[in-house]
Amino acid sequence: MGPDHVLTRVARKELQLFFSSPVAWLFLASFLAICLFVFFWVEAFFARNIADVRPLFEWMPLLLIFLCAALTMRSWSEERRSGTLEHVLTLPVPLWQFVMGKFVACTAILTLALTATLLLPLTVGRIATLDWGPVFAGYLATLLLGCSYLAVGLFVSSRTDNAIVSLMGSVALCGVLYMAGSELLLGFFGGNLAEFLRLTGSGSRFESITRGVLDLRDLYYYIAVTLAFLSLNVYALERGRWSQHSSARHRAWRLGISLVILNLVLAGLWLYKIPGLRTDVTEGKLYSLSEPSETLLSQLEEPLLIRGYFSERSHPLLAPLVPQLRDLLREYAVAGNGKVRVEFVDPAQDAAAEKEANEEYGIQATPFQVADRYQSALVNAYFNVLVQYGDEEEILGFSDFIEVKMAQSGQPDVLLRNPEFDVTRAIRDVLYSYRSSGELFDQINAPVTLRAYVSADSKLPEILVEYRDAIRAEAEALIPNSQSKFNIDFIEPEANNGEQAALIVEKWGFQPMVTALGDENQFYFYLTLEDDHQVIQLPTGRFDSSDFGDALEAGLRRFASGFTRTIALSLPASSQARQGMPPQGHSFGTLQQTISQDHSILMEDLDDGSVDSSADVLLVMAPEALSEQAVFAIDQYLMRGGTVIVASSPRSIETRGSALQLRQVDSGLSEWLAHYGVHIESTVVLDDRQAAFPVPVLRRVGEYEFREMQFVDYPYLLDIRDDGLNADHPITQGLPNLTVGWASPLSIEPRSGLSTEELLSSSDAAWTSEAVNVMPSLNDNGQNSFSGQGKSRERATVATVLSGEFTSFFNQVPDPSPRDEMDNGVADAASTALISKSPASSRLILVSSNDFASDQILSGVIAASGTQYFGPLEFLMNAVDWALQDSSLMSIRARAHFNRTLPALPQDTQASIEYGNYAGALLFLLLIYGVWRLQRRRRRSQLREILA
Structure with missing residues (x-):
């Protein structure tokens, strides 16, 4: 046998x-x-x-x-x-x-x-x-x-x-x-x-x-x-x-x-x-190094130090995470091919290391309450990571790594949120900071040309002749140290019967300038930086040669890699304050904090009619009553080849007492957007695929009414997932789901030369409403008062991106304010210069919600889900990275463990799912029993045949 x-x-x-x-x-x-x-x-x-x-x-x-x-x-x-x-x-x-x-x-x-x-x-x-x-x-x-x-x-x-x-x-x-x-x-x-x-x-x-x-x-x-x-x-x-x-x-x-x-x-x-x-079988490789991290490590030229400060005795919920973080950091050493040194230090066991951590790096121990065999006590523990490259360094603490999800029992579920993103971002930041202290042209790959479209001396005002000579000398001084990556080209547009003038008007929309309003003497003075892939216009400002160096350096940085980018951020609070209006609850503190982790923030005042020349991307959140000068600033920034991200809607949420209401909002951008074929409807989208939100609910019991805070499935909060996210676009393809509140539907008929892509949309079960009162109430059965019964259901677009050659909304420059007048009484030539057409690299990203990424939305979703929620912030940061052609972090930004959430399900549906699983388990047992009885009957039949 x-x-x-x-x-x-x-x-x-x-x-x-x-x-x-x-x-x-x-x-x-x-x-x-x-x-x-x-x-x-x-x-x-x-x-x-x-x-x-x-x-x-x-x-x-x-x-x-x-x-x-x-x-x-x-x-x-x-x-x-x-x-x-x-x-x-x-x-x-x-x-x-x-x-x-x-x-x-x-x-x-x-x-x-x-x-x-x-x-x-x-x-x-x-x-x-x-x-x-x-x-x-x-x-x-x-x-x-x-x-x-x-x-x-x-x-x-x-x-x-x-x-x-x-x-x-x-x-x-x-x-x-x-x-x-x-x-x-x-x-x-x-x-x-x-x-x-x-x-x-x-x-x-x-x-x-x-x-x-x-x-x-x-x-x-x-x-x-x-x-x-x-x-x-x-x-x-x-x-x-x-x-x-x-x-x-x-x-x-x-x-x-x-x-x-x-x-x-x-x-x-x-x-x-x-x-x-080891192998990481999670989708997106949550616990292992991704290709962007390995690509970033391949750019290292100097040794990189990653040092983990971990105490032997720490909080019991943090202790299991230390081995996971150690394993991940060791993978950086392996992928660094000898350029990454990883160390682990317990400062409590090494007095010199603790002194260095405290005094040189500012790393301090965090007190945790723990219990041992003898007593309950406070323990000062370290849970930090130092990333150092050259003389640049960045410190990460447990607040950067940890994500906490509160269970129904009240016990916290503590996990590493997205450690690779945090460590890789720190490496990128110290690498870029180190590079920025070196030569600018070391980070430029392709040659860049400063092309100046400047008229002859006879047509230029005397002040511009001096300005041209000054900037030419300053630009030529860069050529010897540019490693053959920078050259200049001055072109006279009127030469050859105005051949170049006609070309730049048709191609870039560069219109002739005048020295003063009503003057018939026209001239050209435009500066561009160009390489094989993009063209941007350098702002000339007030034609002050002392400003040219900063503008030129800011422009060259747009062609370089490894530099911290500048995001111009326009928020609504400042404009409301000037009009004597009280704030309406639009605060974006979390957004500002998130941007500052990866980029420099420039708080932009659009009413001066221009966007700062150092801005790489313009982000306009919840605009309200923008002046003509402010719209002109946005328009001309787009015409110069920039990327504009706008979150705007004709409706905005506000709290009056304990009630929620929608008020009408005039952003000042409606006609400008319509010029490009984009219309934001004045209605608001509701969807059966909705998210929960803590709102004051009016509950009726007989003849009595009670107002209380509850988590309710709120159809004004669109739970966008699956087919609602454009899986083919880099901005949204890595996002698991997104919550957009009080959004208006977009209708888009792009003009010639523009292409459009839908980024976010509701489900097919969405409908629209013009109601002002958006405060939910519960009936005696606990059902929400909002219903789409009898409404026309259709998919609604709530975010889109337009790209291509934009034409300016303005046919002439708005009248300058008194502060724009030059000291000699001659109108600023820059204020009379209009760029009527953008290069093909211009992009406009629009989200039709004033509350997108507002603190109110983020805190509400966090309260409802019991964990940190960064969906809108990840969307905006992906949009910024996509605009800057920086994909180093896009694919790993949204890999947090708790990002995959359930769609909003009615209680009867939840009960059906639960009972369905009970019934399925019972059927499985009956199936096994049936198979066993069949097998036993067959064995008995075989035994009878043998005995016969």
């Missing part, structure tokens, strides 16, 4: 005995019931509002202890009690075949139980965008963990003839393995001891795999535990064959088992020193 045949027969027999008793059905039913209860009740899946199945796996290390112990408690103890074990021991068959047969049978039952839970991830994937990588990893981790527990249970069962004793012993031994790495135990220890215990614990390894990282060290741990206890099981049975007297064979067995276990331990210690044997 072959070994495979024996193993198969033993496994088949165990399965038949198992399903012939109530134990099998009790095991499967209990397992499914507990899993569903934990998923929907304990972890409150719908209230948690995250599109993943982590609640299914979080309790598995503890749950499987009892279920696997119950599954194995009778495997050998029943054989020993009934006396059949003696028969097994006398057979001339190696005992490992019997052990493996029982193990395979138990593993098959466990696999069947896990298969029954597949309906949960299928359900989540049906209602939201599910990352299937962690799901696969979670099932693999559960199977491996279960196998190790089964091996423990089989070993314990082989040592006793009492099933209850086997059950208790298995629970105790598996519990020790679990507790060794649990936070409950590790909170009493610190340093290397806590790290060692974490490595020996079954639960801590399990958490590492279920987050989506398949580390060979973690996989080997479960395989090693399984092999060790299966070997001990064989040894325990083999001893039953021995006589009382020791022999060489007995000693050989003891030595062999000892060597097997010792080799398993040594192999684990050897693998521990190799951190690179």
Whole structure:
């Protein structure tokens, strides 16, 4: 009889005995019931509002202890009690075949139980965008963990003839393995001891795999535990064959088992020193280096230092994150090809290192409250990362790395938010800062030409002749040190019968200038910087040669890589203050803070009729009553080849007392946008695919009314996901979902020379409303007062991008204000210069919401979801990076763990999903029972034929 045949027969027999008793059905039913209860009740899946199945796996290390112990408690103890074990021991068959047969049978039952839970991830994937990588990893981790527990249970069962004793012993031994790495135990220890215990614990390894990282060290741990206890099981049975007297064979067995276990331990210690044997199966590679990070590291010319300051004793919720962060930082060292040095320091153990951290880098310890074996105390712990390149440095703290999601029970779920983004951004910042202190032309790849379209001396005013000579001399002074990457070209437009003049009017829209209003003497004075890919116009300002150097450097930086960009930001508060109007709740403090992390912010006052020459992108948020000069500033910035991002709508939310109302808003941009074929409707979009928001709700109970704050599904908050996000555009293709509040529909008929792409849109179940009162109320059934019944449902565009050759909205320059008059009484020639056409590199990005990325929206969504929410900020930062042709961070910006949220679902739909899973689990059990009955009937039929 072959070994495979024996193993198969033993496994088949165990399965038949198992399903012939109530134990099998009790095991499967209990397992499914507990899993569903934990998923929907304990972890409150719908209230948690995250599109993943982590609640299914979080309790598995503890749950499987009892279920696997119950599954194995009778495997050998029943054989020993009934006396059949003696028969097994006398057979001339190696005992490992019997052990493996029982193990395979138990593993098959466990696999069947896990298969029954597949309906949960299928359900989540049906209602939201599910990352299937962690799901696969979670099932693999559960199977491996279960196998190790089964091996423990089989070993314990082989040592006793009492099933209850086997059950208790298995629970105790598996519990020790679990507790060794649990936070409950590790909170009493610190340093290397806590790290060692974490490595020996079954639960801590399990958490590492279920987050989506398949580390060979973690996989080997479960395989090693399984092999060790299966070997001990064989040894325990083999001893039953021995006589009382020791022999060489007995000693050989003891030595062999000892060597097997010792080799398993040594192999684990050897693998521990190799951190690179891992693969990230999450979508977007959340826990490993992406291509942009590796590309950035390839640009290093000097050594880069990444030093982690981590205390041995820290908060119990932060301690498990330290190994994850260490592994990630080590990957930077590997990808750096010798240019990246990674160090880890515990300042509490090194007084010199702590002094250096405090005094030189300004790194201070953070106090955390922890409890040890003796008392509850405050511990000053470090959780910082230093990134240093040359003489530039940046410090990251736990607030940069950590994301907290509050569970329904009130307990925080602490994870690393997006560590690669933060570390890579820090590397980019120190690299760019270091480069900016060097030569400008080192960062310019293609030659750049300063092309000046300037009329002859006879046509130019005397002041401009002097200005031309001054800037020519200043530009020529750059040529010797430009590494052949800069040259100048002065062109007289009127030459050759005005051939160049006609060309620049047609191509760039450069209109003739005049020295004073009504003067018939016309001339040209335009400056451009050009390379093979883009053309930008240099502002001439007031034709002051002292300003030219700054304008030229700012323009050249647009062609260089590795410099901090400047974002001109126009906010509504300043314009309202000038008009004596009270603020209407539009604050953008979080947006300003986010921009300042990657770029320089320039608070732009558009009423002076121009945008600062150093601005790389113009961002206009919630404009209101813009003057003609302000619109002209936006128009001419776009004409100069810039990118303008506008968030605007004719309706804006405001709070009056405790009520929400929409007020009419005149942005001043309506006619300007209509010139390019863009119309923002005065209505507001509502959608059945909506987000929750904390709002004051009017609740009626009989004749009484109550006003209270509640989280309600609010159709004015569009939950944009899936087909609502343009998956083909770089700005939106990496975003999982986005919340846009009180948005108006866009209708777009782009003019000739312009192309348009839809970025954001509602679902097909959206409708519009002109209602002013937008405060929700709940009826007696708890249903929202807003309804789209009877409304025309259609998809609505709420964000778009236009690109191409824009034509100016203005046919002449607006009348200058008195402050624009020059001291000699002659009108500023710059104010009379009109650019009537833009280069093809100009872009206009429009979001039809005044509250897009406002603090009110962000704080409301954070309160409703229980975690940090950066969707609008990620959209705007992606738009800025796309405009600047800087894709280094776009693909990794939106990779935060909690970014995938559930769509808004009515309570009856949530109940249907929950009960549907209960029904599906019951049907699965009935299906298994039906298959087993069919198999049993077939075996009986075969037996009758044999007997006949």
